[in-house]
Amino acid sequence: MPILHWQDQAIEAQPGQSALDALLNAGVVIPNACRAGACQSCLVRARAGELPQQAQAGLRDDQRARGEVLACRLPVSEGLQLEPAGALSLAGELVLTRRAHPTESVAVLHLLPPPGLRPLAGQLLHLIREDGLSRPYSVASLPDDNLVELHVRQVPGGQMSTTLCDAAPIGARFGVRGPFGDCTLRAEEQDRPLLLVGVGTGLAPMVGLARDADAHAWRAPVTLIHAGLTAAALYEPEALLTLAASWPGLDWRRVVLQGPAPEGVEIGDVVEVTKRGYAAAPGARVYLCGDAAVVNRLRRALFLAGASLSALHADPFTPTA
Amino acid sequence: MASLYERLGGEPAVNVAVERFYRRMLSDERVADYFDGVDMDRQMAKQKAFLTMVFGGPANYSGKDMRAAHANLVTRGLNDGHVDAVIEHLGGVLKELGAADADIAEVAAIANSVRDHVLNR
Numbered sequence: 001m002p003i004l005h006w007q008d009q010a011i012e013a014q015p016g017q018s019a020l021d022a023l024l025n026a027g028v029v030i031p032n033a034c035r036a037g038a039c040q041s042c043l044v045r046a047r048a049g050e051l052p053q054q055a056q057a058g059l060r061d062d063q064r065a066r067g068e069v070l071a072c073r074l075p076v077s078e079g080l081q082l083e084p085a086g087a088l089s090l091a092g093e094l095v096l097t098r099r100a101h102p103t104e105s106v107a108v109l110h111l112l113p114p115p116g117l118r119p120l121a122g123q124l125l126h127l128i129r130e131d132g133l134s135r136p137y138s139v140a141s142l143p144d145d146n147l148v149e150l151h152v153r154q155v156p157g158g159q160m161s162t163t164l165c166d167a168a169p170i171g172a173r174f175g176v177r178g179p180f181g182d183c184t185l186r187a188e189e190q191d192r193p194l195l196l197v198g199v200g201t202g203l204a205p206m207v208g209l210a211r212d213a214d215a216h217a218w219r220a221p222v223t224l225i226h227a228g229l230t231a232a233a234l235y236e237p238e239a240l241l242t243l244a245a246s247w248p249g250l251d252w253r254r255v256v257l258q259g260p261a262p263e264g265v266e267i268g269d270v271v272e273v274t275k276r277g278y279a280a281a282p283g284a285r286v287y288l289c290g291d292a293a294v295v296n297r298l299r300r301a302l303f304l305a306g307a308s309l310s311a312l313h314a315d316p317f318t319p320t321a
Numbered sequence: 322m323a324s325l326y327e328r329l330g331g332e333p334a335v336n337v338a339v340e341r342f343y344r345r346m347l348s349d350e351r352v353a354d355y356f357d358g359v360d361m362d363r364q365m366a367k368q369k370a371f372l373t374m375v376f377g378g379p380a381n382y383s384g385k386d387m388r389a390a391h392a393n394l395v396t397r398g399l400n401d402g403h404v405d406a407v408i409e410h411l412g413g414v415l416k417e418l419g420a421a422d423a424d425i426a427e428v429a430a431i432a433n434s435v436r437d438h439v440l441n442r
Contacts, residue, residue: 034370034373034374034380034386036370036373036378036379036380037379040366041366057332058332058336058369296361299361300347300361303340303343303344303361304344304347304348306344308340309340309361309362309365310336
């Protein structure tokens with residue numbers, strides 16, 4: 001009888017049985033529907049074990065790299081260790097080394113990563129405060145920077161944002177989990193236009209992606225749209241100013257829904273501005289980050305404009321209590 | 322004879338079909354409102370399972386699943402007209418992908434066979 005490990009539990013399985021059936025028989029609650037690898041309801045993560053290709057068919061590259069797998073298509077084999085797909089592993093500690101305030105409500109943080117943690121521009125890191133409070137942030141820096149840049153908006157009464165924007169001294173340490181997510185550059189696609197749309201501090205991953213594109217001598221046009229409700233939500237991080245100064249071809253636009261707008265800032269709906277941007281660069285790979293309501297509207301509008309969901313990367317900010 | 326699923330090109334073809342199908346549904350004012358506030362990724366995964374089934378692919382999507390999945394929509398007024406729209410868009414997508422008329426008719430028949438489950442009758 002092959003033995004399957006689910007977290008810390010050892011489960012006896014029938015030879016040839018799927019991991020899903022073995023887990024369900026043992027009373028583990030695993031959502032499932034089609035049992036044919038199509039609906040992806042039964043997604044789990046393998047810590048160890050053999051993963052046949054069919055059990056990862058249809059998953060994104062970052063999911064495969066994390067060991068995520070469809071339990072219904074995974075035959076039980078010796079040494080298989082599974083856990084819930086969302087389980088995170090602790091990566092070490094980040095040390096706060098610098099904090100700049102491009103505007104009153106936004107902090108640009110530089111943190112020293114622990115050895116071995118080299119997140120890609122656009123990935124997510126979960127920062128963990130001493131008391132266990134945890135929040136995800138998008139990475140604005142490149143692995144070779146040897147520092148991690150994060151942008152944080154100070155939310156009135158926000159616990160983590162107050163710590164990061166104000167209370168934590170230089171030298172403060174934070175736990176970190178990650179990196180996660182596939183909002184990263186496809187370096188081999190230098191001839192494919194990029195459309196980078198950041199709402200508020202959703203600008204952070206877009207700065208990183210634009211810098212990454214520049215570092216790869218991108219040949220196709222790159223458009224970066226920074227949007228906010230009012231001009232108060234916009235800011236100009238140093239790294240972006242430096243990049244724009246050395247790369248005149250970077251199409252950096254700023255748009256606010258409500259005026260007044262400073263010079264160089266357009267008043268309009270970011271969804272309309274982005275749709276025009278996509279019409280000018282059809283087939284572009286698109287990255288969206290920021291407030292969830294706006295990001296979801298953007299995603300739907302671009303999908304309807306012909307963008308494939310496989311070329312639409314979205315990191316919506318979900319509000320936390 | 323190979324199933325339509327295989328003849329269309331298997332999973333990669335279904336991935337193309339499901340995007341086109343979903344785009345048509347979201348653009349059709351008869352049915353678009355039912356997708357408001359729905360998570361696009363989850364919806365696409367379900368539609369992929371559905372298309373895999375109607376194309377004769379390796380899926381065990383059952384009438385029971387269809388019934389449970391649409392129960393909430395029936396209370397919001399889902400009716401035969403909406404199922405007709407789905408079948409119409411399925412046919413449109415298949416035509417774009419180069420399926421024969423006989424295959425399109427067969428798919429429509431399979432989709433029709435779950436009509437009563439979808440409408441909870």
